[in-house]
Amino acid sequence: MLCVSLLGMVLATGAQAQSGAAESLRQAANGAAFKVGDTQFRLAPSATVTAADASADPGQAVVAGKYALALGAAPAAAKRGLAAAPAKLAAAVSQSGEPVVVTSSVNVYFDQPAVLAEAVRSSGGRLTYASAVGGKGTIEFDSVQQALDAAAKLQGVAGVKEASPKIEQLENMLL
Helix, strand or coil: HHHHHHHHHHHHHHHHHHHHHHHEEEEEEEEEEECCCEEEECCCCCCEEEEECCCCCCCEEEEECCEEEEEEECCCHCCCCCCCCCCCEEEECCCCCCEEEEEEEEEEECCCCHHHHHHHHHHHEEEEEEEECCCCEEEEEECHHHHHHHHHHHCCCCEEHHHHHEEEEEEEEEC
16 A cells, blocks of 8 residues: 555656646747647747657656657757757647647648649748648758748648648657
8 A cells, every 4th residue: 555655646746747847838838829720839939849768857848758848958059059950849839738849841731732842842841741642741941930931921822721830749748
């Protein structure tokens, strides 16, 4: 019985720490807003996205799937005084409070294959996936910001049904 109680306390403490980090991330989500389908998201510009591992502190980071989203943690390159590369991943929070990772890609839904070719040309991105049958393509950019800008621009291209940033929807987990 004592082991079960101790296990419950350990799990509860981890969940409370994760909950505190998640609330901090929600409060930090005050950056650019964007939509994917009917869901509104907002970037958390002060958060960093790294690969999650067993050393991730659930009190300091939201561990979500294969990613850890942390506030105020500067990437290693920045700590060494090196110029940071444009971010290929960014943290965001949905209107319901769920953390997601935004990628530097845009999903484009179209009605004719020529529309996708025009979308790639006009956006300056690189085509990484195309399905004429499914009416979907993915265009890669050098940064999340470029992808967000392109998604907004592509909404106005004739024949584009939807253009939205590609996100990694995550399931929160405790380490």
